[in-house]
Amino acid sequence: MPRRTQRRRALSQNFLHDQSVIAEVIGTLHPPPGTLVVDLGAGAGALTRRLARTNRVLAVELDPRWADHLRTHARAWGDVTVQRADALTVGFPRERFHLVSNAPYHVGTQLVRRVLTDAHGLERGVFVLQLETARRLAGDGRFAATWAPWFELRVHGRIPPRAFRPAPSVDSAVLTVVPRPVPLLSPAAFADYDAFLARVFNGRGNTLAQRVGDARALKRAAIPRDATPGSVPPEAFARLYGA
Structure with missing residues (x-):
């Protein structure tokens, strides 16, 4: 060689x-x-x-x-x-x-x-x-x-x-x-948003509803109740965090 x-x-x-x-x-x-x-x-x-x-x-x-x-x-x-x-x-x-x-x-x-x-x-x-x-x-x-x-x-x-x-x-x-020309969240929210993701991805249960424990928040974020963390686009987590 x-x-x-x-x-x-x-x-x-x-x-x-x-x-x-x-x-x-x-x-x-x-x-x-x-x-x-x-x-x-x-x-x-x-x-x-x-x-x-x-x-x-x-x-x-x-x-x-x-x-x-x-x-x-x-x-x-x-x-x-x-x-x-x-x-x-x-x-x-x-x-x-x-x-x-x-x-x-x-x-x-x-x-x-x-x-x-x-x-x-x-x-x-x-x-x-x-x-x-x-x-x-x-x-x-x-x-x-x-x-x-x-x-x-x-x-x-x-x-x-x-x-x-x-x-x-x-x-x-x-x-x-x-x-993104218009961010979905303020940069100041990064630490709190990252902690939210830790709870979502490390939580118990198969669905987001089980991990978040707030069905109304999923509805406001336009996420199906049976959605799993791997079945929604990445942008959906920002909507869910905001909800």
Whole structure:
């Protein structure tokens, strides 16, 4: 096995190389020309290079070898700033920005959570993740319910292993994160809402009515009495909390 491939596997690096898939990822992000785009885990720059044709790009990469590679080549791509930093701790720009990430899969959930928590200038985010991880984050569990009052999380398509080098053992997908123009709840309600979700998801009984203990609240939230936590969309929990 080539040394570069060994290094990528050791660091859980699976870089996109299929140009049609790269175009689809950027098309899902669709940043307006001139927009600042943060590329978290830029790697060899497959996404950075395409984005730099029409946008300003901040390429964040932890691996010193790939950071040096980006600094060497990015000058010819366009308006690219390279920052060697950890995607889980790097500071976000003060101005409004779009974000794209094909970071190592083992930090995928942490990275999405970190962006949802700290990236206050985010206009749209696109993450390449393992398919099952993307479905879990945007699905019917507590993670999606936690963030649904403030963000829309959606899964787009399926990316085959052959689109990466080295090829992972599972399919991948794109997860989009978009702040809601009008939040369903005030940010100040986060702690109380999160405690409410803990009671709902950890409560006894199969149905929401049994776990909440208030059939009238379910009616006001337009949720069927026999609904289970996994049978309602994430946004429904914000309605139920308000009721």
